[in-house]
Structure formats: structure tokens, C-alpha cells
Amino acid sequence: MPAPAPVALPERPDDFALVEPQTPVCPADMVRVKRSYCVDRYEASLVDAETGQDLSPYYVPSRKQALSIQKLWEQERLAVGPPEARELGLPPLPPWQSQRNFEPKAASRKNRVPQGYLTGPLAALACKNAGKRLCSLSEWQTACRGEEDRDFPYGEKYQPGKCNIFREAHPAAELHGNASIGHSDPRLNMVKAGDKPLLRRTGETRACMSKWEGDAITDMVGNIDEWIDDPEGTFVGGFYARSKKDGCASMVRAHPFDYFDYSTGVRCCKDL
Template sequence: MAYIAPEGASAYCIDRWEAQVVEVDGRKERSHAPTTPVTNLLVKAVTHSGVVPQGYISKNEAEAACKASKKRLCTGDEWERVCRGKHPTTFPYGDERKSGYCNDSGRAPIVSLHPGMGDEVYASAEAMNDPRINQTPGTVALTGSFSKCKNGYGVYDMVGNLHEWVSDMQGSRGTFRGGYYQDTHLNGDGCKYRTVAHDPSYHDYSTGFRCCADVR
């Protein structure tokens, strides 16, 4: 984890990479395919470089996974402070978007995987959680594999790759940050990207997370 000690605020730590999960059964842990939902499973967050991060996860599930690791979801302010780096910039690497620095030029093959559905595909929970989406080349990348998508704290992939749930709520809606491999612009550029369109039980191929922890 990276240690963050902001001026005038409490120190905290944040995972350097987007999270994976493991399934927990009593004292036993087993791997979980990161391209499948975790619905009705007890899971724990883990974080490593060079692995496929967990998509297909809701805010509620991400929160529980962080808690099982004795961590928590970051607040939006904590998340953005880290994303923008020690000398705040719009993207982790600077103020101007640079092609190829982060995983933000991919394409989700939803329509081609579900021909004939048209725009209705985006309202289908089954289609939006199809494991084949993030198994397709040019979609989600291994954590840390975009080596320039890193800020001054040494934290990777906060823009692009997967949306990241944070603990903030707007009414009954949850919040995720940073964009994903197909979009880091529509709801704000780079570290300012913020979506509040879904309730906290929502998940699809684009939703991921990372954990924070209080410094004791």
C-alpha cells in the first residue's frame, strides 16, 4: 500500500493496484475468476501487480471485500487526492491526456457478443455481466502493465482500466471514479471522472475497486 499524509487531514493508505478477490469458506480461501460476478459469495480483497483485476462487482460487494481484508473503500476525496498525485494534475501523469499512457482506448464487444439486441443490450444485466467481455483482447489489462499510468505516490491505473467504487453516496446512488478502458472523459477528465448513475447493488463488466486503510 502507499502511505498518504495530506496536510490538515488524517493519514491513510491506499492499494497500489486495483483489487482482485478470493472466495472465503471458513478458514479456506480459493481463487475467483475476475471476469465473473461475486453475487452471493463471501469474498476478500487482495491486490497484486500483473493480474487481471476484479470487474463485475457492486459497491456493496466491494465494501464487504475490503472489510474482509481489514480495509475499507476510499472516500471520493481520498481517491482523487491520490489520483492527482503529490503535485495535483488532471491525470496521474500530468494535465494533458497522453495516448497510450493509461488503458483508456479499449472497446467492449457487448453488441457483437449479443447481436440482434441493439441498444437494449445496455439495459440487460445478463449481457452487461457477460464474462466474455473482459476476456476479449483490448479490454481490461493486467494491473500495473501500463507503466506510465502511475502518479507520484506510485499508485497505478487510477484512470482507465476499470471504474473504481468509492464510499461516497449521492442520495440512493453509489459513486465510482476514474473511468474505464473505453471511457475516461464523458463524466469528467481523468482523475475528475465521477459517475453516480447506479445504485450500490449495481455491477457490470466495467466496475472494479481498490481499498484504503486507516493509519493506526
């Protein structure tokens, strides 16, 4: 029997085809953090999970609760606060939002009024319906501190005006004459300081960027508080009128998970 023909082997290692493993990437509306998870680029605005229609950012995203709050403040706004505040009408509740039940879905979009009036469970549901989840505290704080691991998105020390926090006015004081009352009022996030709203649109505060891999997450400090994954109830980051200078370490643990007011919003995370 003839001997088998010899098998030709490559002379150099680089003759073998080398296949580099692909690095997982995040969806376009998210930013990759530490090459291990994704974080929404912007604070969440909400849409109807079924139709994609925009929900009002000025009402709790629950039909029954929104209708109750609308009815309450149609009367209360005429009884509290200075005369000029009583003239400010309620923001409209879209007719479809008052006529049928729905589920919220989180959307990470630029130049949107971020959703306030969110409970922790509704925030979790909105993220789930977007194929995402609530961030853990460590994930959120790591993302906020950026690649350079700083106390603030922009640096090591607090600088006034860099992020939308510690503003010159409090909306409840402006509307009700008392910063401690009426926190379900749908008008609160419409209040202005001078000619500009206290609550800014997503991505508007350009100095407040947490940088990762040549990309950036916006408004992790200030603008609106953000629920995280804690069934005991924790929101982080601070909102525009909160008098705090602790940057990425800012958190509130004084309320249960089902609490909401005008300042409570969310931003979602996602596994790679």
C-alpha cells in the first residue's frame, strides 16, 4: 500500500487565519460603561408600549392616577399660591391617555422633557418594556463618575451651573408659596426662572457629561432624580432645585419605592 501523501503545514504562524472576537456594543440610544453594561444616554421620556405614542411628562403614567390628579389640581390651583401662579393652567393630558389603560415604555431621546412623577415600580416597568432594567447603585454611580472616576461628571469639585442643580428657584415655592407642599401639581416642571424652564430638555446642559470611550451620558447629576434598583426606595443624582453639592454620590432614601413627585424620573441600564 502506498504511503499517504504528506500534509502541507503553514511555514509561519501568521499563515493561520486569526479571528478577533467581536466586542459587544450597546444600542444607539445607550452608552457602554467599562465594557460591561449599557446606560441610557438621556433621562427617560415615556411612550405607550403598544402604540409608541408620547405620554405627557407632567403626569404620573397611570390613567387612573393621572385623571385623579388632573381633577384635584383643576381646583387646587385656584386656591393656593400668589395670584399670578393661579393663572398658570394645567398642561394638557392627551385625550387617548385619559381614555384607555396603557403601559409606559422608556425612551432615551435627545431634546425631550424628561418624565417626572414616576414611582419606582412604574420606572421598572418602563425599563422592562424597553428591553432594559433599572440600574444598580454601583452601576449608576460608576457611569456618573466617567472614565476618569471623578466626583462630578465634569471634574473633582462642585462648580455652579455645570449641571442643572441647586437652581435659584423652587417650583413649589413659586406656585404654592411653600416648597414643601403640592408636589403632585402637574405644573411644577413647567415653572421658569426668568424666561427658561427650571427643568431642561434632555442633553441641553452640555457641560454635564459623563464621558466613556469617546461618548457621553448626559445629566446624571441634576435635572431630574432617577430611580435605581432598590425595593426599599432610592433615587439618585438630584434634581434641578435640590440644594446639594455631592455630585455622583447624591441619593435620597427617605421614601418608599411606590412614592412619586414631580422630581422623580429614571434612566435605564442593560446587560451587554
